Amino acid sequence: MKSGYRGKAHLFGKNIDTDQIYPGQYLELVEPEEVARHCLEGADPAFVSKVQPGDIVVAGTNFGCGSSREHAAIALKHAGVAAVVAESFARIFYRNAINLALPLLVCKEISSRVESGDTLEIDLEEGTVRNSRTGKVIEGEKLSPYAINILEKGGIKAIFLEKTRQNP
Template sequence: MDKIIRGKAYKFGNNIDTDQIYPGRYLELTEPAAIARHALEGADPAFCTRFQPGGIVVGGTNFGCGSSREHAAIALQSAGVSLVVAESFARIFFRNAINLGLPLLVCPGIANRVQEGDELEVNLETGTVQNLTRGEEYRGERLSAYVLNILAAGGIKPLMRAKFEKRAL
C-alpha cells in the first residue's frame, strides 16, 4: 500500500449512509465486480459511469453512517476507490473499511475546500492533503502505526494470516 495516494476528487455531502454507498437491494451479489457496479448508487446513480479507478471520494460529516454491513466498504474498494477523505466517519464504517484494507482519512473542513474533479495528493502517514488543482494544503488526522500496518497488509485478515503463518514456521 502506498502511503501517498493521488487521484481525482469525487465529492459527496454529509450523512452519506451505507445504503447510499451500497443499496441493500443488492446484498445477494457476491462477486466484487458485480458489487462495484452499484457503488454510491444511492447517492449518485451515475457515479460508476463517470468514476475513474484510483479516484478519491471526498465526503462531509458522518460518512458511512447507517448499518454495520461491510458491503459499503467492499463496494467502494471493488469500484477502485483508492481512498475516502471525509470530515468524520461513522465508527463502524471506519473500522470495516480499515479492516478490509480501504484507506480512510479524517480531515476537518475538507468538504468546503475541495471541488469535484480537483486533483488531490494525500499522505496517510502525515495526514496532509495537497489540493494540486488549487495549490492548497489541508491538515487531516494522522493514521496510527497500527492502522497503517493493517492497510499495508491489505486488511486485517491478510495481516493475521501472515502473523500466524510466521508463528507456524
C-alpha cells in the same frame, strides 16, 4: 500499500449512509466486482460510470453511517476508489474500511475546500491533502501506526492468515 495517493475528487455531502454507498437490495451479491457495480448508487446513480481507478471520494461529516455492512467498503475499494477523505466517519464504517485495506483520512474542512474534479494528493502518514487546483494543503488527522500496518499488509484478513501460517 503506499501512503500517498493522487486522484480526481468526487464530492459528496453529509450523512452518506451505507445504504447510499451500497443499497441493501444488492446484499445477495458476493463477488466484489458485482458489488462494485452498485457503488454509491444511492447517492449518485452515475458514479460507477464516472469513477476511475485511483479516484478519491470526498465527503462531509458522518460518512458511512447506518448499518454495519462491510459491502460499503468493498464496493468503494473494488470500484477503484483509492481513498476516502471525509470530515468524519461513522465508527463501524471506519473500522470496516481499514480492516478491508481501504484508506481513510479524517479532514475537518475538506468538503468546503474541494470541488468535484479537483486533483488531490493525499499523504496518509502526514495526514494531509493537497488540492492541485488551489495549491492549498489541508491538514487532517494522521493515521495511527496500527491502522497504517493493517493497510500496508492488505487488510486484517491478510494479517490473520500470515499469523496463522507462522503459528499453526
